[in-house]
Amino acid sequence: MSELQNSKSNKLYFKETDYTISRFRKSINPNVSIILPTYNKKNELTLTLQSLECQSFSKRDFEAIICDDGSSDGTETIRFNDFSFPITYIRSNNNIGRPSIRNLGIRNASGDVLVFLDSEIAVKPDFLEKHYKAHMHHDKLVVCGSMVLHGVFARYDPKFNDDQNKILLEVMNEDENQLKAIRNAMEQKIPLQLLDIEDIHTQTFQEKAFEKPFVKIYRDTIFRKFGDHLTGFHFPWLLFCTGNVSVKSKAILEAGLFEEYPGYGWDDHEMGYRLYKRGYSFFNHTELVAFHQEHPIAKSNPKDARKNFVRVYQKYPEIQLRVFALHFIGLTLLELNEVYKAYLSFIEKQPENWTEISQLFIHMLDQIASKLWKGESLTKLAEGCDVSIFKTNRLSHSLLKEEKIRPFAEILRKMIYL
Incomplete structure (x- = not known):
């Protein structure tokens, strides 16, 4: 054992x-x-x-x-x-x-x-x-x-969505016999097996992969x-x-x-x-x-994933995990990486401004998580924060002048006005 x-x-x-x-x-x-x-x-x-x-x-x-x-x-x-x-x-x-x-x-x-x-x-x-x-x-x-x-399409399933059906027809475009069988299965809304054991053992299934x-x-x-x-x-x-x-x-x-x-x-x-x-x-x-x-x-997958992200968010207090919430307001992974780097630079270079700005930033991240859990729109993130929005907004504007801090300042201002 x-x-x-x-x-x-x-x-x-x-x-x-x-x-x-x-x-x-x-x-x-x-x-x-x-x-x-x-x-x-x-x-x-x-x-x-x-x-x-x-x-x-x-x-x-x-x-x-x-x-x-x-x-x-x-x-x-x-x-x-x-x-x-x-x-x-x-x-x-x-x-x-x-x-x-x-x-x-x-x-x-x-x-x-x-x-x-x-x-x-x-x-x-x-x-x-x-x-x-x-x-x-x-x-x-x-x-x-x-x-x-x-x-790879090992079989056709009548429950495929439109995008899957489109890709399937494109992938099978050069196989006229199989394409005809697939179109017939689509019309009748019946499943159709497209690959078998021999296709796996001969590795020919890879020819129809995408x-x-x-x-x-x-x-x-x-x-x-x-x-x-x-x-x-x-x-x-x-x-x-x-x-x-x-x-x-x-x-x-x-x-x-x-x-x-x-x-x-x-x-x-x-x-x-x-x-x-x-x-x-x-x-x-x-x-x-x-x-x-x-x-x-499953149509429930996106909703499930959002809620499970919030469960992870609640488990870990560190910003390196929680900053991922910004992905849900449209930031790409490259942009997220730049924002986190800029946040680290901000802490290093301007510790005197860290308390209030970080408090607002963390509050808005918490709001994203809360709204994701409730299924609410990701707006009005700054509402309910104890710090002065006017003061932090003015500070964030000054941070735009610092090249290494600018990505963080930009997303902070975006979040304030969502």
């Missing part, structure tokens, strides 16, 4: 549930444990497991921990014993949420390196080898692959400016996305398990922030391209 399984401190994060565990091809001291939470994704999970079957990494050196969050689509009927690598299948009898079921998987993992992978993401044959090797010469590293993600839109945005902004090791970027923890990320198991022992937030989002970024505070560095591994099998998107 691993230290993770024995760790008593992690019980603070563990939501109790009734569950069963089945083991196929028992693992003996694997180097890597893949944590795969899943819920009603039988078809996608099957193809993901087939992509793991194709790994160049030795089958005896890794295990897959499938964490089924009470699926009702027959996920338990997958023939796990047919795969040539060890699989632990954990099935919760209740739907307890992704971070909770992921924590249950972690507690049953025994690998030195934990790879977090979404159950609908197919990977290349060198996927595990590249994750593992990246950790061999770095003691406190987070290896991130979610920012080089591609998409780069996710956010990948180019990150590449042209964050990584172009700060590089793949994010030197000088104050928010590297944002790269901790459990769709494709790895850390050594001792990192989880140090930090504790995932916060079990309800709904969608921010449990992974919160873990990333904890690791960042413990001195872990983050690496955008451009060779870890993986393939997200597109599926319908």
